[in-house]
Amino acid sequence: MTATTPTPRRIALAGASGTIGAAVLRRLEADGHYVAALPRGAIAEVDALAEGLADDRIDVVISCIASRSGAPHDALAVDYGANSDLLAAAQAAGAEHFILLSAICVQKPLLAFQHAKLAFEAELAASGIGYTIVRPTAFFKSLSGQAKRVKAGKPFLIFGDGNLTRCKPISDDDLARFIAGCIDNPEMSGKILPIGGPGPALSLRDAGEMLFEATGKTPKFKSVSPKMFTWAGRVLGLGAPFSAWFAEKAEYARIAHYYATESMLVIDPATGEYSADLTPEFGQETLESHYRRLLAGV
Structure with missing residues (x-):
């Protein structure tokens, strides 16, 4: 990415209270932009931001909103619906650029939230507004859930041998810098x-070994089979036609299986395989340094 000198812009940021949204807000303010921000909260709050855009001159809209659960109704309402409302408002307000925080997993869509994200990506690309769609790999937060387990001397849970998937995790602040760098950058429009x-790309076992090293403890792993999610999804799926509760829980099982078995890397179009070499890198903060800071506060 070519660095640009930011010109102060009027920016509407949706999802400012989420982990990534909060980091983007800090970066935008540090760069001197004027930011109208709303927490990711309820859809009504996002729609209120959309309605408010019509009353102000907004140069750029940035969306960091995403469904919390990934359940079909939530994904349709947020990943597609709320973003679609924002897009319509951005166009009505004369915004020049819409920056969308999406996810790299949509390149292999098997889940409801992935299809909802893709539906909005297509709508955005066809809208005529200037746009940039950012698809990050794993976040540090998604690889930090077992820090307390490891510090307490418990085994680190892995799927299979721990090498079924790989990713290039990116820190909140590095991703925020990348998103902010899309503003007024023709190379990213x-x-x-x-x-x-x-x-390099890291496996789940790699992440576990980093945690153990940061705590000074001997690595200890416990393997869990991803098939447990497959069976759970099938059993819960039997009740899905009759109960929204079963349908939602079946989707959660499918989501868990997806993340246990699919890498968060770019898929090589020539081979259909995940490729670390084709996955761009940005930033300076490493997962290892993040773990050391995290464990110091656990």
């Missing part, structure tokens, strides 16, 4: 941009 943090 009209594009879908996958992005990861500094390499």
Whole structure:
């Protein structure tokens, strides 16, 4: 990415209270932009921001909103619906650029939230507004859930041998810098941009070993089979036609299986395989340094 000198812009940021949204807000303010921000909260709040855009001159709209659960109704309402409302408002307000935080997993869509994200990506690309779609790999937060387990001397849970998947995790602040760098940058306009943090690509076992090293403890792993999610999804799926509760829980099982078995890397179109070499890198913060800071506060 070519660095640009930011010109102060009027920016509407949706999802400012989420982990990534909060980091984007800090970065935008540090760069001197004027930001109208709303927490990711309820859809009504996002729609209120959309309605408010019509009353102000807004140069850029950035959306960091995403469904919390990934359940079909939630994904349709947020990943597609709320973003669609924002897009309509952005166009009505005369915004020049819409930057969307999406996800790299949509390149292999098997889940409801992935299809909802893709539906909005297509709507955005066809809208005529200037756009940039950012598809990050794994976040540090998604690889930090077992820090307390490891510090307490418990085994680190892995799927299979721990090497079924790989990713290039990116820190909140590095991703925020990348998103902010899309503003007024012609090299990043009209594009879908996958992005990861500094390499190399890491497996779940790699992440566990980093945690153990940071605590000074001997590595201890416990393997869990991803098939448990497959069976759970099938059993819960039997009740899906009759109960929204069963349908939602079946989707959660499918989501868990997806993340246990699919890498968060760019898929090589020539081979259909995940490729670390084709996954762009950005930023400086590593997962290892994040773990050390995290464990110091656990």
